[in-house]
Amino acid sequence: MTLMLIALAIFGVTYLLIITEWINKMLAAMMGGFAIVLTGIVHQKIAFAAIDWNVIFFLIGMMMVISVMRQTGVFMYLAIKLAKIAKGKPLTIMILMFLLTTFISAFLGSVTTIMILVPIVLLVASELKISPIPFIITMVIASNGGGAATMIGDPPNILIGSATEYNFLDFMINLTPPVLMITLFSTGLIWLLYQKGMHVSNENRAKLMSYNEKHLIKNKKLLIICGIVLILMLIALSLQSVLKIETATIAMTAGLFLLVISDRKKVEHILANDIDWVTIFFFMGLFMIVESLVETGFISLIAKNIMNITHGEPRTTSMVILWVSGVFSAVIDNVPFVAAMIPVIKQLGTMINNPEAMHPVWWSLALGTCLGGNGTMIGASANIVAIGIANRNGYHISFKEYTKIGAIFTLLAIIISTAYILMRYFR
Amino acid sequence: MLLSNLLDAKSILHESRILSKEQVYRLLVERICHHRKLPICGEGLVQLILQRDSQSSTAYPTGIAIPHIRMEDFHDTVIGMAFLQNPIDYEGTKVEWVCLVITDKSSSNIYLNLVAALLKLSKDAPLIRELGELRDGHAVVQRLHKMEIQIKREITLGDIMISEPITISADARLSELGAIFSSRGLTSLPVVDNNNRYLGEVNILHLLKVGVPDYLMMLDNVSFLRSYEPLEKLFEQEDTLTVREIMSRDEEYLNPDTSIPEVVFEMIQHHKRFFSVVDDSGKLVGVVTASDIFRKVIKA
Numbered sequence: 270m271t272l273m274l275i276a277l278a279i280f281g282v283t284y285l286l287i288i289t290e291w292i293n294k295m296l297a298a299m300m301g302g303f304a305i306v307l308t309g310i311v312h313q314k315i316a317f318a319a320i321d322w323n324v325i326f327f328l329i330g331m332m333m334v335i336s337v338m339r340q341t342g343v344f345m346y347l348a349i350k351l352a353k354i355a356k357g358k359p360l361t362i363m364i365l366m367f368l369l370t371t372f373i374s375a376f377l378g379s380v381t382t383i384m385i386l387v388p389i390v391l392l393v394a395s396e397l398k399i400s401p402i403p404f405i406i407t408m409v410i411a412s413n414g415g416g417a418a419t420m421i422g423d424p425p426n427i428l429i430g431s432a433t434e435y436n437f438l439d440f441m442i443n444l445t446p447p448v449l450m451i452t453l454f455s456t457g458l459i460w461l462l463y464q465k466g467m468h469v470s471n472e473n474r475a476k477l478m479s480y481n482e483k484h485l486i487k488n489k490k491l492l493i494i495c496g497i498v499l500i501l502m503l504i505a506l507s508l509q510s511v512l513k514i515e516t517a518t519i520a521m522t523a524g525l526f527l528l529v530i531s532d533r534k535k536v537e538h539i540l541a542n543d544i545d546w547v548t549i550f551f552f553m554g555l556f557m558i559v560e561s562l563v564e565t566g567f568i569s570l571i572a573k574n575i576m577n578i579t580h581g582e583p584r585t586t587s588m589v590i591l592w593v594s595g596v597f598s599a600v601i602d603n604v605p606f607v608a609a610m611i612p613v614i615k616q617l618g619t620m621i622n623n624p625e626a627m628h629p630v631w632w633s634l635a636l637g638t639c640l641g642g643n644g645t646m647i648g649a650s651a652n653i654v655a656i657g658i659a660n661r662n663g664y665h666i667s668f669k670e671y672t673k674i675g676a677i678f679t680l681l682a683i684i685i686s687t688a689y690i691l692m693r694y695f696r
Numbered sequence: 697m698l699l700s701n702l703l704d705a706k707s708i709l710h711e712s713r714i715l716s717k718e719q720v721y722r723l724l725v726e727r728i729c730h731h732r733k734l735p736i737c738g739e740g741l742v743q744l745i746l747q748r749d750s751q752s753s754t755a756y757p758t759g760i761a762i763p764h765i766r767m768e769d770f771h772d773t774v775i776g777m778a779f780l781q782n783p784i785d786y787e788g789t790k791v792e793w794v795c796l797v798i799t800d801k802s803s804s805n806i807y808l809n810l811v812a813a814l815l816k817l818s819k820d821a822p823l824i825r826e827l828g829e830l831r832d833g834h835a836v837v838q839r840l841h842k843m844e845i846q847i848k849r850e851i852t853l854g855d856i857m858i859s860e861p862i863t864i865s866a867d868a869r870l871s872e873l874g875a876i877f878s879s880r881g882l883t884s885l886p887v888v889d890n891n892n893r894y895l896g897e898v899n900i901l902h903l904l905k906v907g908v909p910d911y912l913m914m915l916d917n918v919s920f921l922r923s924y925e926p927l928e929k930l931f932e933q934e935d936t937l938t939v940r941e942i943m944s945r946d947e948e949y950l951n952p953d954t955s956i957p958e959v960v961f962e963m964i965q966h967h968k969r970f971f972s973v974v975d976d977s978g979k980l981v982g983v984v985t986a987s988d989i990f991r992k993v994i995k996a
Binding site for chain 2: 339340342345349384385387388389391392395396476479480481482483484485487658661662663
């Protein structure tokens with residue numbers, strides 16, 4: 270009991286530091302991770318064994334793939350091409366960017382997509398002399414939505430995918446349909462919210478149309494190779510259960526291959542700068558801290574309490590998980606939240622002892638955390654990154670300003686998810 | 697090694713006539729060549745010195761000029777000195793003491809130390825006046841011998857930096873900064889407060905960056921842009937922004953005691969061709985550029 274309290278105290282302080290960012294997130298997670306070893310709550314061996322290397326190497330592999338793909342210029346090409354297809358009309362650009370962000374996030378991850386596309390939108394908005402803030406907010410919403418659609422799109426899904434038996438295809442079958450619905454309804458909502466008020470002069474529009482995006486694709490050969498590697502990677506992820514290869518190995522194979530064939534001069538730069546080691550070590554620390562809660566029995570305690578409320582009834586359990594995750598992910602970073610929730614759901618699974626009944630619970634967790642992340646500007650990593658970029662360029666998005674829009678879209682998304690879960694799994 | 701031991705009284709002359717730089721060099725060459733056989737002598741040597749002078753000035757603000765010639769297969773160092781009652785104008789610097797140094801192509805070490813010793817001496821104005829009034833080479837050698845001037849001290853940044861450099865105030869408008877950059881042909885300036893305290897550095901890239909917002913720098917490439925308005929309108933902001941808003945506060949700077957190898961090391965290490973020189977009390981005392989080091993020390 271005492272050990273559990275110490276573990277809880279370390280967990281609480283660490284999460285407080287992560288949420289408030291009083292110190293660097295990775296430092297907080299690492300300090301918490303080693304504090305539980307130092308206090309003897311968990312033996313170092315067990316703490317290290319708790320690190321999900323499948324997640325760690327999957328992230329590293331994907332970062333390698335993305336960094337080489339960025340070199341091809343294809344993402345910027347697509348964004349500028351779309352702005353030109355929209356003929357510089359703000360609402361059309363906003364909707365096309367929303368769809369592009371959703372699509373790219375599903376395969377490259379929400380954070381990367383935001384880092385690539387938000388600067389372009391800032392440029393486009395400055396050329397058109399309109400405020401980029403509505404664009405940035407809707408793109409953040411798109412990135413978390415798109416990320417929810419696949420196993421590799423959003424950090425919570427990566428964690429869930431690795432912790433469970435579900436493969437890429439399972440995620441597609443169960444999560445892509447609701448995300449498509451949500452995207453459709455959200456597009457309508459954007460049209461309702463922003464159809465008025467954005468005017469662009471012909472002169473500024475002409476400036477945008479003079480962009481020569483053809484210059485962006487510098488290395489066609491690399492682009493074709495990257496395309497083939499990405500498709501092969503997605504096929505391998507889909508056939509995981511047949512191939513018997515884990516996600517990390519698939520991603521690392523793709524990443525290492527692309528690094529080896531890409532420009533030798535850039536490899537060192539990629540390894541030092543494009544692989545986000547801070548995030549990698551942040552995840553390691555999280556795994557260690559959460560293990561202390563598993564070891565001391567706190568996770569079982571929570572699971573038991575959820576059982577008491579829901580009586581292990583799958584429908585109620587799914588709904589509770591969906592809405593609780595949605596609310597929690599909105600107010601705290603959804604990565605640490607899902608890291609703590611995964612062992613809880615696993616524990617619930619052993620209590621309910623019916624694998625079939627657990628499917629909707631896991632999908633509820635995925636939808637709740639990924640989509641809930643949209644609720645406020647600190648709900649997901651993509652939000653924090655996007656707001657940071659806007660800030661550095663003189664566009665201050667206040668908590669209220671973001672939440673006003675974010676909450677509507679989140680509510681819409683969670684309601685659609687509720688309907689989807691109920692209709693698909695409990696009819 | 698004592699400086700006095702390297703000197704030859706016969707190669708020291710005192711001049712009261714009004715002479716040109718060329719005439720002084722010719723006199724010195726005549727004296728040296730009279731009792732010393734050099735691989736190149738006479739008018740050829742004078743032309744070499746003048747040619748070297750035209751590449752970069754050999755004069756220093758303390759009133760000394762140290763023209764220098766390196767010769768192949770001349771395994772020695774010879775110094776000729778001229779004390780001038782009527783200073784020569786070296787492109788704005790008044791020179792009353794010319795020290796011609798002839799060394800071997802490979803003996804740069806002695807040369808650098810020699811320059812350091814001569815420069816240090818030249819800062820002692822009363823002494824130079826005294827040496828000038830001696831009117832006799834032997835007396836000069838004896839006087840210097842008594843002073844036991846060693847030429848082993850390493851030359852430091854303080855000896856070769858540009859002291860009293862052009863600076864800019866943090867409150868200056870960008871228009872003022874731009875004017876200095878274009879009229880003086882400079883690309884970096886130290887930023888100081890009213891008491892000449894070092895605050896930071898501002899360079900031409902900081903000025904250009906005004907027209908390039910942060911988001912543009914986050915793009916992987918901008919080859920699709922053929923024109924860009926903020927960059928074209930950069931100069932509209934010249935009178936609203938101050939140096940403080942664009943300067944860099946965390947640039948590396950150097951201390952005047954820094955050795956020359958360390959200066960070169962720091963320049964390469966930080967990819968910086970310009971350094972402010974700041975003393976221990978935080979005051980700006982000079983600046984140094986990579987081409988100063990190259991011309992005054994390495995290629996000298």
